[in-house]
Amino acid sequence: MVNTILRWLAATRAGLGRATRKTLRILLAGAVALGLAAPAFAEPPLEKTEIRYQGSVGQVTFIELAEDLGYLAPLKLKWVGNTISGPQDIQTVVTGDIDIGGAFYGAILKLIAAKAPIKAVVGYYGSDANTYYGYFVKEDSLIKTARDLIGKKVAVNTLGAHLEFVLREYLARSGLSAGEARQVTLVAIPPVSGEQVLRQGQVEVSALSGVLRDKALERGGIRSLFNDTDLFGQFTGGAYVLRDKFIKDNPNASRKLVEGISQAIEWAQTTAPEEVRARFDKIIAERKRNEDASSIKYWKSTGVASRGGVISDAEIQVWIDWLEKDGLFKPGQVEASDTYTNAFNYFRPGRTAEAR
Numbered sequence: 001m002v003n004t005i006l007r008w009l010a011a012t013r014a015g016l017g018r019a020t021r022k023t024l025r026i027l028l029a030g031a032v033a034l035g036l037a038a039p040a041f042a043e044p045p046l047e048k049t050e051i052r053y054q055g056s057v058g059q060v061t062f063i064e065l066a067e068d069l070g071y072l073a074p075l076k077l078k079w080v081g082n083t084i085s086g087p088q089d090i091q092t093v094v095t096g097d098i099d100i101g102g103a104f105y106g107a108i109l110k111l112i113a114a115k116a117p118i119k120a121v122v123g124y125y126g127s128d129a130n131t132y133y134g135y136f137v138k139e140d141s142l143i144k145t146a147r148d149l150i151g152k153k154v155a156v157n158t159l160g161a162h163l164e165f166v167l168r169e170y171l172a173r174s175g176l177s178a179g180e181a182r183q184v185t186l187v188a189i190p191p192v193s194g195e196q197v198l199r200q201g202q203v204e205v206s207a208l209s210g211v212l213r214d215k216a217l218e219r220g221g222i223r224s225l226f227n228d229t230d231l232f233g234q235f236t237g238g239a240y241v242l243r244d245k246f247i248k249d250n251p252n253a254s255r256k257l258v259e260g261i262s263q264a265i266e267w268a269q270t271t272a273p274e275e276v277r278a279r280f281d282k283i284i285a286e287r288k289r290n291e292d293a294s295s296i297k298y299w300k301s302t303g304v305a306s307r308g309g310v311i312s313d314a315e316i317q318v319w320i321d322w323l324e325k326d327g328l329f330k331p332g333q334v335e336a337s338d339t340y341t342n343a344f345n346y347f348r349p350g351r352t353a354e355a356r
Contacts, residue, residue, distance in 0.1 A: 047250040050076050051257055052098040054083040058291045060280040062124050062264045062302075062309075063100065063240070068283050069267060071260030075253065079287075084190055085158040090241050094118060100257065102240040104162035105319045113323075113334050119247065120239035120316075120340035121258045123309035124265065127227075128234040131303035133163060133209045134227045135170075136198065136216065143204060143225060146174030152204040155189040155197055162237050163207045166228045169322065173231065198222065211295035236305045236315050239340065247341075258344035262308035266347060269302050308347035311340045 051072075053063050066072050083089050086103025093101040094116045102124050111118060127133065135154070137143045143152065149171070156163035164186055171181040189197055189206070195216040198206035205225060208216055216222055228237075240261065247254045268276050277299050284293040306312065313336040320336055323329040342348040 043256075044252045046074065046253045046256060048253050049074055050078050051100060051253075052078045052080050053100050054081055054089055054092065054098055055079050055289075056084070057082050057289075058284070058293055058295050060283050060296075061102075062261050062268070064283055064287075065268065065279070066260040066264035068279065069264055071263045072256065075256055075260070086161050086238060087158060090118065093241055093243060096243070099246060100240050100242055102238055104165065104238040105316055106165045106323065107161050108239065108241060109316070109319055109323060109334055109339060110160070110328070112339050113329060117244040118241045119244060120241050120311055121254075122262050122265070122345055123236035123239045123304055123306060123311050123315070124261070125238050126234070126236035126303035126305055127229050127232070128301055128303050128305070129229070130300035131210070132227050132229045133166065133207055134213055135167065135205050135207050135225045136213075136222045137205050137225050138198065139221050139223050141204065141223075146171050146176060147180075149184045149205065150176070150180055151183055153185045153187050153202070155187050155194050155203040155206040157188070157191045157194075157207070159186060159188050162228075165319070165322065166231060167207070168326070169231055170226055172325075195219075195222075211298035214298045232318070234303075234305050235318070236309065236311075237303070239309070239311060255344045259346040262310070262344075262346040265302060265304055266308040269304065269307065273300055308345060310342055310345050310347050310349070313337055316340065 051063075053061070055061055055064065063077065067075070067077050080098055083092075083101075086101075087107040089098075089101035090103040090108060090111060092098045094111065105120070108118070108120055143149060154167060156167070167184070167186070168181060171184060187197075187203055189203070191208075191212055194206040194208050194212060197203050199221070229235075240258075242254060242258075277296050280296045280299060281293055284291065284296065305315070316336040316339055320329065320334055324331055324333075
């Protein structure tokens with residue numbers, strides 16, 4: 001279209017007066033500028049437009065929030081079911097049954113160490129003063145210290161993930177030997193049942209967070225033994241991952257997807273919690289999955305430590321060091337910088353929303 005305008009202006013200019021020719025020169029310059037600028041604003045075509053993912057009952061993922069806020073268009077999401085397990089989610093990415101999934105960094109690192117072809121692309125959950133995991137016992141429990149956990153059972157959502165690593169770090173920092181730590185039994189329990197199994201005495205400790213923690217505390221009769229923030233302060237605990245092949249085959253779609261998710265995270269970080277909760281309520285109502293959305297009123301913060309989930313060597317190195325100390329990794333077996341990329345994050349260093 002720009003070329004057509006240029007040809008018309010050039011052909012018409014000769015037969016016109018001086019004033020009109022001046023006007024045409026201005027139009028001609030504008031047309032040239034338009035022609036030069038247009039490619040800069042045009043988004044490259046996406047290799048695919050449908051992204052498969054797993055959700056969570058009664059909760060809104062940042063993938064879903066990004067779509068609702070309009071950050072993913074023209075990408076469309078395809079929900080293939082729900083999961084309560086980060087390791088299961090990212091294993092499903094590895095098998096190619098979904099395109100994007102998220103988990104605790106320790107689980108991601110173990111998969112990468114096993115030669116799984118994946119990359120962490122944006123941090124999506126963590127712990128802070130409002131959003132954290134607590135390890136709870138009954139009010140009258142004799143358990144006061146880490147050593148009291150020897151021979152006891154602890155309920156966690158899944159094995160080999162955030163809750164197991166935090167517990168084992170707590171035991172190690174408290175001076176328990178590896179042999180003593182092995183005498184603390186972890187039991188995988190769906191999060192929604194964590195309070196119940198604790199109160200019924202099926203376990204002595206239960207890890208709770210969010211609405212499940214707050215509701216349990218409201219009912220009383222339980223107390224905190226320790227929190228993950230007691231050990232690590234505020235931290236981003238896990239990331240969404242993509243397969244290397246997905247990134248290679250779909251660079252434009254990968255960028256659009258991760259940029260959108262990082263923008264959604266930043267939106268939730270900077271928007272009043274009541275507005276975020278209202279948006280979550282709307283999303284859950286509109287997706288019509290016959291689920292209870294009452295937990296949304298307890299949402300307080302993202303827990304993500306960096307703007308838009310930008311990943312750093314330091315936040316991953318914590319878990320590499322732990323895996324090496326625990327004997328699961330050989331020293332130097334996994335380098336933090338090889339496990340992730342910020343290349344698609346909207347807020348990556350050197351490239352911000354303002355710089356676009």
